[in-house]
Amino acid sequence: MIASASSPETFWEAARLLKQGGLIAFPTETYYGLAVDPFNAQALQRLFTVKQRAANKPVLVLVHDQAQVRLLAEKVPAELQRLMDRFWPGPLTVVYPAQKELPALLTGGTGTIGIRQSPNLTAMRLLEEFGGPITATSANHSGAAAAVTAAEVEAIFGKELDLIINGGCTPGGAGSTLVAWDQQGLHCLRKGLISLAELGLEKLFSFA
Known part of the structure; x- marks a missing residue:
């Protein structure tokens, strides 16, 4: 069913469905995304089945605000906090060390979690109505x-x-820029809408 983003009832229904393990699509600042409750293992399995996605490929998560990052990330290194403060909300996905209790499908067994705060008003309204993070993997079959x-x-x-x-x-067009941190420093894992020049850190980045 397609429902208009101009109707408040759409967001009430979307939040209700997500809380019951539902799977919905919504717009972001890049593409349409697929949303489930990232803490619901059964909903994640349904997402991977519908998207035809390999189990070892993690999915990124959207948050309403920076406070929700702590629900997913084990820690927030200062380097990543600086990027969040400067570029969120925006097309910058930041990869953090993941909370150990997160579902394995969410992290793809990597021990990390990719998070973004979208500037898209529809996405933000959905997050506000749901009251927690949601997945935002692109709306397509894998590949x-x-x-x-x-x-x-x-x-x-x-x-x-x-x-x-x-x-x-x-x-x-281009998706979000994907940035991670480890003990060796910052790494750009995927080029996207925010360039290395815009980040002002091109000399510090490497591609892994």
Whole structure:
């Protein structure tokens, strides 16, 4: 079912579905994303099945604010905090050491968790209504092009989703920039909308 982002009832229903283990699609600042409760192992399994995603590939998570990062990350190194303060909300996914009790599918067995605060108003409203983090892996079958409209999401998944929030056409193009930290320092794992030059850290970054 496609529902309009202009209706408050859409977000109430989306939050209700997520709390019951549902799977929904919603717009972000890049593509449409697929949302489940990241702490619900059964919902995560359904997400991976529908997306046809390998179990060793982690999925990123959106948070409403920086306080929610602590629900997912074991620690927040100062280097990552500095990037959060400067570029959030925005298309920068930050990879942290993960809380050990997180579902294995969420981290892909990596021991890390990728988190972003989206500037998309529909995504932020969904997060506010749900009251916790949500997954935001791109709306596509693994390896295929990601959907940029609600109609494209419906064409890909049909009735496999419980709800599609129609927030208009998303920009597409490059995804979020992916940055991680380890004992050797900062690493750029994926180039994206925020360039290394914009980050002002190009001399510190390496690709791993």
